[in-house]
Amino acid sequence: MKECTNQVSHRPFAPGLEPYLNQTTNVLDHGFIRVVDYMGTEQCIVDAARTSYQRGTERKQEDPKLIRYLMRHQHGTPFEMCEIKFHVKLPIFVARQWIRHRTASVNEASARYSILSKEFYIPSEDQLAVQSATNRQGRGEVLEGAQAKRVLTLLQHDAELCYQHYEEMLNDPSSHDYEPALQSLSRELARMNLPVNFYTQWYWKVDLRNLMHFLALRADSHAQYEIRVYAQEMLKVLEAWLPNVYQAFIDYEMEAYKVSAQGKKVLRKMTQLLERNDQLTTLINETIPDRREREEFLLQFGLNMQ
Numbered sequence: 230m231k232e233c234t235n236q237v238s239h240r241p242f243a244p245g246l247e248p249y250l251n252q253t254t255n256v257l258d259h260g261f262i263r264v265v266d267y268m269g270t271e272q273c274i275v276d277a278a279r280t281s282y283q284r285g286t287e288r289k290q291e292d293p294k295l296i297r298y299l300m301r302h303q304h305g306t307p308f309e310m311c312e313i314k315f316h317v318k319l320p321i322f323v324a325r326q327w328i329r330h331r332t333a334s335v336n337e338a339s340a341r342y343s344i345l346s347k348e349f350y351i352p353s354e355d356q357l358a359v360q361s362a363t364n365r366q367g368r369g370e371v372l373e374g375a376q377a378k379r380v381l382t383l384l385q386h387d388a389e390l391c392y393q394h395y396e397e398m399l400n401d402p403s404s405h406d407y408e409p410a411l412q413s414l415s416r417e418l419a420r421m422n423l424p425v426n427f428y429t430q431w432y433w434k435v436d437l438r439n440l441m442h443f444l445a446l447r448a449d450s451h452a453q454y455e456i457r458v459y460a461q462e463m464l465k466v467l468e469a470w471l472p473n474v475y476q477a478f479i480d481y482e483m484e485a486y487k488v489s490a491q492g493k494k495v496l497r498k499m500t501q502l503l504e505r506n507d508q509l510t511t512l513i514n515e516t517i518p519d520r521r522e523r524e525e526f527l528l529q530f531g532l533n534m535q
């Protein structure tokens with residue numbers, strides 16, 4: 230199908246993201262992410278928000294503030310006005326975690342239809358770690374020396390062997406030089422022999438609100454390293470695409486944390502004890518320069534220091 234490439238488009242575009250289009254960023258040993266397409270800019274977000282407030286779009290200098298306000302108060306729908314489509318190559322076990330995010334549209338390579346390539350993930354030595362003693366879902370000390378070598382040999386050997394049997398069952402004459410003993414097994418059955426460190430690929434299209442939800446969970450230090458490295462690359466894409474949204478997302482989501490009712494009670498008391506402290510006043514004024522945001526923050530502690 231012919232695409233229009235030389236016609237002037239009237240679509241809004243994000244200058245920071247344009248250089249990313251169709252550029253592949255390598256992740257893990259054989260994986261990648263690639264931005265295929267996107268829709269929307271920061272202007273689209275503020276326009277949508279102002280439409281819902283029935284206010285004009287004239288206050289340009291207020292746009293970054295409005296974005297921060299929307300993020301701070303979890304007004305999510307204006308962020309749904311932007312979308313992005315990635316092409317991702319990832320190990321099957323990473324895909325299993327990723328696909329738990331139900332609010333995206335996905336098209337995955339079909340191993341019923343095509344033969345999977347002989348590409349499997351082998352962790353780098355610094356990622357080969359023992360089971361964590363404190364976190365059942367985490368890693369502890371890095372394996373060293375002969376132990377690391379043995380694990381790498383097992384991973385490599387098992388993946389090679391499984392792929393060899395996969396090919397034998399597929400019985401694709403172009404893929405081997407030995408005399409086949411078996412009739413061709415269907416691709417949809419032969420694939421079940423492959424371990425979850427083999428790579429798959431998909432197109433993943435998501436709106437900005439759900440992208441940020443994905444990133445908040447998967448770029449976090451609690452996420453498994455192998456999915457986190459994808460999320461970290463996608464954070465860079467977000468920064469290039471929508472810099473004010475990115476900063477607000479870092480400030481109110483990634484670097485923020487929830488405080489329980491009990492924790493808030495303690496914090497309130499601590500802050501009230503320091504209420505007349507000049508150093509605290511200066512710290513608050515300097516750290517949260519925006520007056521409205523500072524008032525909202527202080528109100529949580531029953532304070533009005535201005």
Ligand SMILES: Cc1cc2nc3c(=O)[nH]c(=O)nc-3n(C[C@H](O)[C@H](O)[C@H](O)COP(=O)(O)OP(=O)(O)OC[C@H]3O[C@@H](n4cnc5c(N)ncnc54)[C@H](O)[C@@H]3O)c2cc1C
Nearest residue numbers: 326328329330331332333366439442443446447451452453
């Ligand atoms: C560190 C970590 C450890 C995990 N460990 C496990 C584990 O041990 N076992 C396991 O099974 N999973 C585990 N998960 C997966 C986790 O439980 C979620 O399935 C995954 O993070 C997707 O989150 P989500 O449902 O919020 O996201 P999405 O599916 O992307 O949904 C986004 C948001 O849309 C809304 N939404 C979507 N679908 C519905 C619905 N049907 N009803 C109402 N609201 C909906 C919710 O607000 C949701 O937060 C883990 C995730 C992380 C990050």
